Amino acid sequence: MRFLPLILRNSWRNRRRTLLTIASIGVSMCLLGVMIALYSAFWLSKPQDNQALRLVVRNRVSLAVFLPLAYRQQIEKIPGVRIATPATWFGGTYKDAREARNNFARFSVEPEKLFPLFAEWSIPEDQKQAFIHERTACVIGRDLANAFNFHLGDRIPLQGDIFPGNFEFTVRGIFDSPSNSNLMYFNKEYIDQAMPERRRGFVDTFYILIDAPEHSARVANAIDAQFRNSTGATKTESEQAFVVGFLSMLGDVRMFLVWISAAVMFTILLVSANTMAMSVRERVREVGVLKTLGFTPGTILFLILGEAVAISIAGGAIGYLISTVLLKGVQRSPMGGFLPSLHVVDPVIAAVCLALAALIGLLSSLVPALGASRAPIVEALRSTD
Amino acid sequence: MSEPIIETRNLTKEFLRDEFHVVALKDVTLEIPQGEFVTLMGPSGSGKSTLLHLIAAMDRPTGGEIRVLGHNLRELTDREIAHWRNENVGFIFQQFNLLPVLTALENVELPLKLTHLNKAERLEHAATALNLVGLGDRLGHFPRQLSGGQEQRVAIARAIVTDPALILADEPTGNLDAASAQEVLTILSKLNKDFGKTIVMVTHDPHAAHFATRVHHLEKGELMPDAA
Known part of the structure; x- marks a missing residue:
């Protein structure tokens, strides 16, 4: 010294x-x-407590290849599965896609399953109910609301590409999340009904909520075994591994x-x-x-x-x-x-x-x-x- | 006559410079008693500084024996020599060689950082040394804020702060005007007379030699017999 x-x-x-x-x-x-x-x-x-309870099921071939919605019933029968719910990447365009901030993540989901699945998110009960009961409703994360100055009742227009059509969503809820919440969720039914018959009944991923973190490997194996010989074989992984896998598409x-x-x-x-x-x-x-x-x-x-x-x-x-x-x-x-x-x-x-x-x-x-x-x-x- | 503080016997220093074999010092036998003020004089390249460096153990001889303060310097390791030099030798350079980032007080404190003294004691000793050379009012000055004479006085304070028995000075007035040189020589003389320090000074200046109690002349690496 x-x-x-x-x-x-x-x-x-x-x-x-x-x-x-x-x-x-x-x-x-x-x-x-x-x-x-x-x-x-x-x-x-390490995954956070709630994250450790979530698995994501996707098509083994690629995220771009959809899975039949009918898989859900079989997945729900597997011991340890508490919730199995579809979540589909919507894509689409909000205003001008050339502006980077307009390309926030947006998913179609089953509204009543979203918040039980992401228990760490918080949202007032009346907003949650409005989201569940209104077909064209959407919920957005606090970060997204702040970034665009969105308020309850505002309308968010999206032009679909994977799911062609012009859609307009009403902001009925703003949720708070401990992690990034530049996210938008809306009702799967609203999108499905705008699609031709042949496009319905398919989903991008299933989000699974299991009963205990230690069962994740067993449940994941059981789900993949269930569909191994079907036309749409699955790949089930932890939410964390799924995000990494998503990133690996870049190389x-x-x-x-x-x-x-x-x-x-x-x-x-x-x-x-x-x-x-x-x-x-x-x-x-x-x-x-x-x-x-x-x-x-x-x-x-x-x-x-x-x-x-x-x-x-x-x-x-x-x-x-x-x-x-x-x-x-x-x-x-x-x-x-x-x-x-x-x-x-x-x-x-x-x-x-x-x-x-x-x-x-x-x-x-x-x-x-x-x-x-x-x-x-x-x-x-x-x-x- | 006092006990010799420096004894050399057939001291030789040779080295290679650009493939030329150079004999810097040849068979120098010398005794310097304790309490003497000795000057080493001679033309450039005569081996004065080489002899001074060997006495300070800043360099190793290639032949002969050298004992300083009772130690055979050839038997000491580099680490032992460093400690020995810190405790026993104060060295004054022609170009002052103060550290520009440190104040006068901190420059003088530097050798004491290698001792067991605490900070307060170190600063007290350093201030005392600076007072002794008449710079008690310049403690917080950086070298660039001092004149050449004042810088050399700080360097003298740094050389004496550990209270060494031996002070070696390599042309200490070489970079100074006449007035400053006189001040420096007066201080060295005082250190010799009042504090009993043994001083060996290399100089070209015959006036400086007048302050010495003994003068040795070197030429072409050899000690002139008339002065031995």
Whole structure:
């Protein structure tokens, strides 16, 4: 601790360079923070209590291939299944599809099953009843209502594409959700009745509510076994796995995140190493002076590494803070409705970001620091800066 | 005569520079008693600074023996030498070599950070040393806010703050005007006479040599016999 003031003073010696280094590490760590948060949300987070009770059944071939609605009766007979209800991706266009925020998620569902299925959502009882009893009613999430300034009674027109036609929905309820709620739900019956006979009786997915999380594997296997030899074989997975699967339609997102993170780390390591080498080279003479005063090579090494780590941690901390702001934005964006619950402020991710920043500082300065600490005093004093 | 604080016997330093074999110091045998103020004089390249660096254990000899303050420096490890130097040797450079990011007080405190003193004790010692060189009113000044003479006085304070027995100065007045040089030499003389410090000073300046109790001349790496 007695060397901390010296380390901090040296860090701040060339302010412009230090600020630029902190900024470059900050931007990189911000990107890394977002990547780690997304990776963690998709592949490392445990499902929340209610989420662990939900399964999603889809066609084994693809999400784009529908399942017969008649499957529901057979699914409901499987022990452990409390609710089996269809949920179909509507798609469609709200006003101008070129505007990103208009592409929020919208599903046709059975209104009376929606809120028992998503027990973590809250909605006033009268709004829930209005949604259940009015065929053209819709409910929307609080985030969506806030984003478009929608109020109860407002009408939302949608032009269908997967389900052709012009539809108009009346906002009868606004629900609150602990996660992103850029979501819109409306009555399946309203859509079905506008479709020709041959289009009716098919659904995109079934949402299943089971009685206990520990039964999820058994129930999923039982459902898939039930339809294994039928024309529409199913794939049943946890809600979390379903969301990840949805994302994987973009490609191998997992590898994408890992490689981008690695590239960011490597790039910032090179930038930081260059800066630290420059910084140490300018102070070889001072290293000689410190050694003359009695500083050991180990102490010199500690001082230089400490300086690099201090700068990197400052960059890492700033980067992490910016990443939380970005994640908040991602969470509230229309795309957020497709993502699993993101932990915007996560102590573990913060610690990982800071540890990676410290590691970058350490690695980037190790070679110049070792060189300086081992430099003979007389040679060091002869340096002309 | 006092016990010798520095003893060298056939001290030699050779090295390769750009494939040329250079003999910087050749068979120097020397004894410097405790409490002396010795100057090492000679033309450039005569080996004065090399001898000073060997006495401070900042460099290793290639031949001969050297004992300083009772220690055979060739037998000490780098780590032991660093501790020994911190406790026993104060070094003053021609170019002051203060750390620009630290104030005068913090520069002087620096060698004490390697001791077991707490912060309050370190600052008290550093302030005392600065008072001794007449800079008690410049504690919070950074080197860039001081004149050359004041910077060198801070460097002297840094050299004496650990109360070393031996003070080595490598052309301490080389970068100073006459008035500042006089101040520095007066301080060194005072440290020798009033505090009993042994001082070895490398200089080109014959006027500076007048402050010394003994003068040694070197030429082409050899100690001139008339001065030995």
